[in-house]
Amino acid sequence: MSKSLGSLVEALGGELLGDPATPIDRLSPLSSAQTGALAFVAQDRYAHQIQTTGASALIVTPALAAAAAARGACIATSDPYLYFARLTQWWRAEHAPVDAPAVHPSASIHPDATVDPLASIGPFAVIGAQATVAKGARIGAHSVVGARAQVGEGSLLYPRVTIGDDCCLGDRCILHSGVVVGADGFGFAPEAGRWVKIEQLGAVRIGNDVEIGANTCIDRGALDDTVIEDGVKLDNLIQIGHNVHIGAHTAMAGCVGVAGSATIGAHCTVGGGAVVLGHLRLADGVHISAASVVTRSIRQPGHYTGMFPIDDNAAWEKNAASLKQLHRLRDRLRAIEQAMAHATPETPESP
Amino acid sequence: MSKSLGSLVEALGGELLGDPATPIDRLSPLSSAQTGALAFVAQDRYAHQIQTTGASALIVTPALAAAAAARGACIATSDPYLYFARLTQWWRAEHAPVDAPAVHPSASIHPDATVDPLASIGPFAVIGAQATVAKGARIGAHSVVGARAQVGEGSLLYPRVTIGDDCCLGDRCILHSGVVVGADGFGFAPEAGRWVKIEQLGAVRIGNDVEIGANTCIDRGALDDTVIEDGVKLDNLIQIGHNVHIGAHTAMAGCVGVAGSATIGAHCTVGGGAVVLGHLRLADGVHISAASVVTRSIRQPGHYTGMFPIDDNAAWEKNAASLKQLHRLRDRLRAIEQAMAHATPETPESP
Amino acid sequence: MSKSLGSLVEALGGELLGDPATPIDRLSPLSSAQTGALAFVAQDRYAHQIQTTGASALIVTPALAAAAAARGACIATSDPYLYFARLTQWWRAEHAPVDAPAVHPSASIHPDATVDPLASIGPFAVIGAQATVAKGARIGAHSVVGARAQVGEGSLLYPRVTIGDDCCLGDRCILHSGVVVGADGFGFAPEAGRWVKIEQLGAVRIGNDVEIGANTCIDRGALDDTVIEDGVKLDNLIQIGHNVHIGAHTAMAGCVGVAGSATIGAHCTVGGGAVVLGHLRLADGVHISAASVVTRSIRQPGHYTGMFPIDDNAAWEKNAASLKQLHRLRDRLRAIEQAMAHATPETPESP
DSSP, X not given: OOEEHHHHHHHHOOEEESOTTOEEOEEOOGGXXXXXXXXXXXXXXXXXXXXXOOOSEEEEOHHHHHHHHHHSEEEEOSXXXXXXXXXXXXXXXXXXXXXXXXXXXXXXXXXXXXXOTTOEEOTTOEEOTTOEEOTTOEEOTTOEEOTTOEEOTTOEEOSSOEEOTTOEEOTTOEEOTTOEEEEOOOOEEEETTEEEEOOOOOOEEEOSSOEEOTTOEEEOOSXXXXXXXXXXXXXXXXXXXXXXXXXXXXXXXXXXXXXXXXXXXXXXXEOTTXXXXXXXXXXXXXXXXXXXXXXXXXXXXXXXXXXXXXEEHHHHHHHHHHHTTHXXXXXHHHHHHHHHXXXXXXXOOOO | OOEEHHHHHHHHOOEEESOTTOEEOEEOOGGGOOTTEEEEOOSGGGGGGGTTOOOSEEXXXXXXXXXXXXXXXXXXXXXXXXXXXXXXXXHHHHHSOOOOOOBOTTOEEOTTOEEOTTOEEOTTOEEOTTOEEOTTOEEOTTOEEOTTOEEOTTOEEOSSOEEOTTOEEOTTOEEOTTOEEEEOOOOEEEETTEEEEOOOOOOEEEOSSOXXXXXXXXXXXXXXXXXXXXXXXXXTTOEEOTTOEEOTTOEEOXXXXXXXXXXXXXXXXXXXXXXXXXXXXXXXXXXXXXXOEEOSOBOSOEEEEOOOOOEEHHHHHHXXXXXXXXXXXXXHHHHHHHHHHHHOTTSOOOO | OOEEHHHHHHHHOOEEESOTTOXXXXXXXXXXOOTTEEEEOOSGGGGGGGTTOOOSEEEEOHHHHHHHHHHSEEEEOSOHHHXXXXXXXXXXXXXXXXXXXXXXXTOEEOTTOEEOTXXXXXXXXXXXXXXXXXXXXXXXXXXXEOTTOEEOTTOEEOSSOEEOTTOEEOTTOEEOTTOEEEEOOOOEEEETTEEEEOOOOOOEEEOSSOEEOTTOEEEOXXXXXXXXXXXXXXXXXXXXXXXXXXXXXXXXXXXXXXXXXXXXXXXXXXXXXXXXXXXXXXXXXXXXXXXXXXXXXXXXXXXEEOOXXXXXXXXXXXXXXXXXXXXXXXXXXXXXXXXXXXXXXXXXXXX
């Protein structure tokens, strides 16, 4: 479904240079865009592609507007990437409008549940006793909303999401397929070589505008609740342990594991595959690199990393073997320094 | 639902000091407990909180009983953490009694399946041909019990668990949402640059009192079965490859991966995000730190670790770059030692 | 169900030495095989087990045929492991024939969907508008095929697989329980400390003969599609980000994470728990060890590793502490070398 460039600028703003009638059939990456495509130039380092792209129109910064306009239509805006984000939302809404609210006849809804007349419930979904599904919420096929659980206004559960008993979800959240909110936290007391289960009596509280990726798990608290604040974005296959607290607008990439009772600040980012150990505290604005293991609390904002550098296997084997001797190497180095200090007082001092 | 401290001690034992009529409304962490709460002091290092907590009653060791009794009611017991674990079980049973057994009318039960009259089957659950669901077992909504699979007495499958054909599960197990037992192991033979599938003809055998966390996967064996012994506790998002054998009462934290044919002893613990490579053997009582990679068999009980220490990114970059030179640094160090040994025979010897 | 060794060779080829009437009841590992079992000797280093195994018959290379025949029946073939793979397929087909195609009456099939009469649809499966399910495809219980999605001929979806809207799957694919194809990629533009969602307008395209393990996720592309080429094999709990491209016949073990827009060549292997960062390019024939983090493009085929070697915890602590000083150690070493070069010109040169 083609849109005119003008209708798009009318909806989203920005300064239009060129023909408002330019037809836009699709959004494309700059490098592969062809006629009919609208593309964006997020960073100056891609500016050289302005001359070569086949896009019918470009979204650029004011600084690049003259160059872009010289080759065809463009939209000038202070933050092209943000403009592009809003454009994708508008594009989707125009091309895939949300169906009218409906409850599928196969859904299993407890008579004591409260489902707003403007909510949608998909095939085979299960809504438990005293659960609440608010206005505009959409519950996908096979999703389960547990007893006394709450789903806020406009929240979207894709097919096959589980919200455990007593857990609550704010407004405008998006939960992808396979998400499990409110499984038991991992808590056991040892007794003579066996594990005695600690029943997990808390729940999970999730704020507004939270997005949770496919197959990600957020465990219920042991006594108090696990808490995910507003605007948090979690990618796929993430594990959030019991009683974790994640501050607002923190984002985590795929495969991250956060152990129980960790408290993570607001506006943090955690790279893919990183691990945060339990009972730690991360300040606001902490950025953890992919695959790093957070073994201690981090009280200062900043960028932290711990990751073995990749190398060809033969080189790695040699270096890894040496690493097991590293402490001894340090001792040997110190011994040399001391011997040299004794022999020649002007050599560098050892600590 | 409030309980008297006395009724609780009557059920669980321990020595009660103070008023048995003290009402207990909830269980709370020591640090945030308020009036109406019961909290426990698991370790002496929290003893200083005894004076400041707002809890109505405390669970303490006999050594701390006098201090605790001086401020209000308490229960003295040799292992407060274990007492607390049992208390959570009792509390849950009192407050959320299990529903009477019932088969939801929407469930799809094969006519050749055997479902005990005292078992429960949730909405849209699927029970396959010749499958067996024993007394007191509860099969959650959307769970699938494959053909010839067995679920033991009192076992609990949360919504959306898959038990593959021919797999069996002991008594009193708990499987959380998204668990997949009995997917195919990852086995292929190479043929001229392509992969030829090795059908996985084994199954999975799981003992009694096993708990398996959300979205955890346990693959079926290639020829023999994959085996999980009694009392094993697996957290969320764990991968157990084909023909793995996990000994009794071993516990693994979230995001662990165990590759095919690894044999892990009894009473082991594996920290979150750790990886155990295939065909290895871990003795009983081996403890692996989080995020460590087990690349060789470990024959002695003990605590093992391999993890790059986290640092601020700038420091990490320097050290990681040096790490790629480590083997050469070792050679250079040896050369110095040899030169010095030649020059001055009293310097330390190089290996 | 017992098979004669002769019927097996008739179906699969190879040279039979010994009695074709030898009854085979099961396939077993060489080390635990008993009477009635057929086992294979994949590598010469297991040749010594030929004398001790209890197997009724063996699959061996021609070089080992004489030794094997001296103790009983055997099949000689140039690649016993490949022969074994084909045998498992034949064995399964003989013992567990596929049911006749059928659509379970509980399935929810959109009136605009196209389901081939020779396809099977399981209980509670959901087939969306304009979706296509081809001949011989089998859709497991609780699986969801989204609107306009396509499932190719003979593809098998185990229970509880989700194929998102517009995603397509080739022929003869196998998707295990919990797989999520086509969840949104993880894309957000920052705006004043908040995240603005970038709608993911692309889809996922999966080739022929692809196998995807339990609970693995493949995200849809932001603008273009995510692409998985023919013959790719993915194990369980793998995360494939948006716009990733995986070349033909590449295999990845469990718990791997591939970040967005990575391009991975054909015939690669990635070990369990490895992480590939975004926007990187791996050449054909690159092999990444388990738990390694790929932080840069790799343009040469070969074997690459980056993993902290495991050690007993006390030794690790010392070496990890020294590692944080490594760059300084290097400086100190250089200082010594310079001092020695000054003092004694014959010492080795520092870089």
